Amino acid sequence: MQTNSIDALNQQIKERLKSGQFFAIRRKADNWPAPDIAVLIETLDDEQAVVLFRLLRRAKAAHVFELLSLKQQQALIQALAGKRKRLADLLNRLSPDDRTAFFGELPGEITQKLLNMLNEKEQNAAVHLLGYPQESIGRLMTTNYVAVKNHWTVDQSLKHIRKHGIDSETINVIYVVNEDFKLIDDLRIRDLILAEPQTKIQELMDNRFVSLHADADQETAIQTFKKYDRIALPVTDSKGILIGIVTVDDVLDVAEDEATEDFHKFGSLQDRVLEPLQASVGFLYRKRIAWLLALVAVNIISGAAIASFEDTIQTMVALVFFLPLLIDSGGNAGSQSATIMVRALATGEAYMKDWFKLLIKECQVAILLGVTMAAGVAIIAGFRAPDIIPVVAMTMVCIVIVGSVVGLSLPFLFTRLGMDPAAASTPLITSIADISGVLIYFSLANWYLGL
Template sequence: MVDLTTHYLSLVKTKQWKTLKTSLNEKDAFQVSEIIENAPETDQKIILFRILSRKLATRVFRNLKHETKEEIINGLTHKPQSIVQLLNDIKPDDRTAFFQELPGKIAQQLIQHLSEEERDITNQLLGYPEDSIGRLMTPEFVAIQSSFTVLEAFDHIRKYGKDSETLNVIFIVDQDWKMVDDIRIKELILASPSQKIEDLMDSRFVALNAMDDQETAIQKFKKYDRAALPVVSEEGILLGIVTFDDIMDVEERETTEDFHKFGSFQEAIANPLKERVFKLYKNRIVWLVALVFMNVFSGAAISNYEGVIESMVSLVFFLPLLIDSGGNAGSQSATLMIRSLAIGDVQLSDWYKLIGKEILVSLLLGITMALGVAAIASYRAPEIVLVVSLTMVLTVMNGSIIGLLLPFLLTKFKLDPATASAPLITSIADICGVLIYFSLANWYFGA
């Protein structure tokens, strides 16, 4: 096989491309892999590989050692189409195994040289999860080395900064593209041209991990108030950046999804003016039918108190007002908790700290609302003022506590807290409200 490699390398040296291509493509994938592996120089390996047909190249690449694969990928970075074609042709399991071992520096070089469309493909091939920061990042940034002087840094920025997403912050890397710091452009402008970049560094910077969830990026942007944040690999290699406008798009999309869930939609509706009637119907009917069956329990509860209702018909007049108040209080509380959990103001372990405060707040709300309903009841049915007033206090407190705890409960079971929707909370509060109202009436009137 060494003699065969020597033969093909002599064809490379004498530039007999046609003979080389014809002969090499007649070999099987295993033989070609051995020939490439035996080539002593990287350039020779790359030439031999590039001359292969697309189908044969795919099979040969699978048989190569990992180090040789790296050499070939690294050598093809100036040919983006060749890389994308090759990576798309590799079987998913082989591709995943290769990229799991690929150094961050080579991954960064791949992304840096691809067009936007090809970059999206490569990000998927690199194995970044669908909702990861890696899917958001762009390679359009400027990085300088810590060994540069300020003058050299500005020369570099002028040369490579034209297409950068932002020049407010310049990222600093070492010779292996490992991120070591970032620096605001203002600091460079005010520094002496002969000053070294490393003398301006404080090694305090914030970076995102490419594999982290996009929600992490949202939290960090809010916490640090930055226009852009760098994205690094597990080894700390600078891969790209994420900008504030990209994060705002993600947050807007998640907020829209949460509102649809909160309204009990099965999936997001892009534009109700453009959607078909059947799709609008389909996205609303499931929850509504489910809630109808839940509300059967309210009817069953009422039927158990027919005696007290017959003896005090005026109780029915206040029933909608009381149970709606409980549902509304629950929806308010749930909205506050879902938002607080989403933006990180509240953690799952904080529920016990909030429940005491919510009991006090809902008690005050209930008493205030009870005073209003008591005024109405004293005019229309003074005999039930106490029952109506007590019910108002208890239903508002009950609804508020349900609205507080349900998002925490869903989060605990790894479910989206936004599914603690207004109709669900209202239905639970309705059932509880009916039981509270008529139980109090039954006790008070001794029916």
């Protein structure tokens, strides 16, 4: 639905809410796609959002709830707190993976109260999923899937799918298990539809499948989905028992969260900042101050390095003119290199064993970049201070090489230390390049000018 359509509906809903035309709203909402209703609810004030949500039919309400922001979900739960039956019905209708994600963001005592509203089956599923580590694949999976036994016929399997597939997240892929419920294969639904009714499932199997481990990190799921281009993947425990599936929509949400987290870390934020418009000044301050203070301490070293070359600066004041240009070039080259490496490590395009090979290549690229940039700065120096053209040119080449090597190496170092490579942030790389640049520049100047 386009923005202007949502705006028109927004105004229409507000008018009908004021006039109490609730039946008309419900009838109209029956024909709206759930994503459009979710967008509309986000644009309404709290009171109108609650009224509209309560007018939705139960199945659609559950779907819409899964698409809302955490803040809006919490507001609706609070508004429905006095409607225990309606709230319990909503929670029971949520898909296990979305419900787990929601529960995981709530304080423990609230989660416990909501768990008590679930029926026995859904409560067992919720407790099971919440038992996995926070960033594990187990937290992402849903227990709503369809599996068939390898000794069944196609006809038996299709009857089973018709009976139980209604609650499944997807039936594009059907999972095959043995008597112990150990995963042994997966089949496309079309393979079953096109096969003869009395064909045994084991006759359709090729025993080639891809699965995820419940205790593995969620980033593993992202890489596996990218590699195999699937819409869903089975999840197994340590014994190979099928315990759930992960769908691509949940993995896309995780990928977005990971990208957001890396983006903020690369900007020297301690943690990701969600909804900055709603965040308090104190919260934003706490997220930014630690890294900035650390970088101030690092930059003091840069200032001390400049102070140690005071005599050199007094002898050739023109050197100061090129200082910002040169050290910024090193920081910029390092930032470019780090950005490439962080992404390569995150996407599995590069591994720790590739560091030396990439270092050699980066040095070659850095030399070409440095020489090209040195030619440019030499032309500028020719107009300003011809006497120091060699110093400026040599410094540019050296600084670009050092900056590029630092930018490439820090993400690998952080990975080796078990830290997030995105924490090798641009300001940190720039600060290191600044210190190196000052030392290289004035050392070369001392040597060349015989000071």
